[in-house]
């Protein structure tokens with residue numbers, strides 16, 4: 001099983017090699033992580049001189065990432081997950097078997113998935129038929145994406161969850177990569193932030209930061225292999241007696257939200273892919289103005305989300321305000337060991353970002 005996984009990652013590295021450069025985190029430790037197979041994620045980076053900038057490993061410079069995913073439609077649980085999302089301000093990812101929608105209570109309706117989408121939840125593909133044999137693999141991947149995009153106008157399907165178990169049709173990460181930027185795999189591992197297997201991530205059932213291999217503290221422990229990793233939780237139908245535990249565990253995540261980025265599966269894999277080819281460059285460093293550019297090597301039609309850039313501010317600045325392309329991107333100022341830093345959520349390839357003291 002282990003060898004199989006290694007071979008698969010090797011195959012993926014080959015097939016994705018053209019568009020996937022090594023991680024470029026612009027941090028002092030990044031060169032050490034560029035070696036294939038290097039385990040350790042870099043610590044938070046603290047740029048040394050005013051005007052120095054680097055791309056954060058995760059959004060908001062958080063230590064780790066978390067996504068909650070729900071497979072196989074599970075319509076009876078929609079009210080529960082909507083309630084959890086509203087209580088905690090989290091958004092979840094549904095991986096939908098498209099040809100089952102509208103065929104009965106368990107499988108949900110397109111109205112129900114449109115409603116989830118309108119609430120900010122993420123509706124993505126779990127293939128057309130769950131690989132039950134009537135379609136080839138390419139049809140399973142292509143048509144499920146097409147169907148969701150047709151039924152939820154304006155929504156883009158960019159990620160896939162491979163159906164697990166034995167099926168007459170086999171999953172194929174190479175074919176999936178033609179239609180998707182990322183895919184959730186079937187192995188119960190924590191997904192590493194560095195050398196991330198975009199097209200075959202981990203997926204962990206059995207709890208939210210409570211599984212034997214995904215205890216919360218391990219994500220903050222620099223000596224642990226989970227350090228700074230991405231916990232992708234997988235749920236099927238949740239019975240009523242298990243719901244209070246889920247609620248308690250989501251409350252624990254909420255308490256650590258400063259250190260855990262809770263994003264949809266699609267947001268997190270998109271961030272990682274952009275981050276891994278991103279370059280930030282300081283163009284101007286004055287006492288009243290800092291200008292930087294942020295670029296990546298990916299298709300801007302697909303990879304159009306923000307990355308968090310950390311910029312060291314001059315000692316005289318008590319605050320900072322950012323402008324990119326005439327708009328103010330989110331910008332927070334934090335302190336660390338007596339210095340101030342701006343965290344700017346800038347979009348790569350959308351023009352220079354100007355920082356000024358507020």
Ligand SMILES: [Zn+2]
Nearest residue numbers: 071072163164
């Ligand atoms: Zn499934």
